[in-house]
Amino acid sequence: MKWWQPIYRWYYRWRYRTVACEFDTDLPATLQPGRCYVAMDQDFPWAVSLQCPCGCGEPITLNLVGSHPVWKLTKTTENLITLYPSVWRTRGCESHFWVKQGRIVWARPHWTKQLRRQLYRWLRLSLRR
Numbered sequence: 001m002k003w004w005q006p007i008y009r010w011y012y013r014w015r016y017r018t019v020a021c022e023f024d025t026d027l028p029a030t031l032q033p034g035r036c037y038v039a040m041d042q043d044f045p046w047a048v049s050l051q052c053p054c055g056c057g058e059p060i061t062l063n064l065v066g067s068h069p070v071w072k073l074t075k076t077t078e079n080l081i082t083l084y085p086s087v088w089r090t091r092g093c094e095s096h097f098w099v100k101q102g103r104i105v106w107a108r109p110h111w112t113k114q115l116r117r118q119l120y121r122w123l124r125l126s127l128r129r
């Protein structure tokens with residue numbers, strides 16, 4: 001962990017605070033930050049994938065149909081999407097956020113906890129040197 005990483009994460013969250021949506025018949029193999037991909041079957045969306053907006057680079061794929069957990073997707077006429085319920089990664093970065101009308105809305109308490117933990121880790125590592 002480098003000293004700039006918490007700052008980078010903070011910048012990344014700000015830079016990619018919105019997601020632009022793309023609709024296709026399937027999910028792409030590679031994801032771009034700040035983009036959200038919706039897989040469609042005719043007019044029916046069945047899956048969504050996006051790169052984790054925290055900056056960890058992990059892909060997130062959400063089911064819109066089938067077995068639990070399953071999300072509900074709604075979109076405005078300008079193709080701004082809303083996902084329900086929130087996205088909470090149980091592994092890795094443990095990011096917790098909502099996608100509301102194309103914007104990433106962070107679940108604040110967790111967000112600050114995560115950042116604090118990163119800062120502590122960095123401080124511990126730098127003091128050890």
Ligand SMILES: [Zn+2]
Binds near residue numbers: 052053055058
């Ligand atoms: Zn993440």
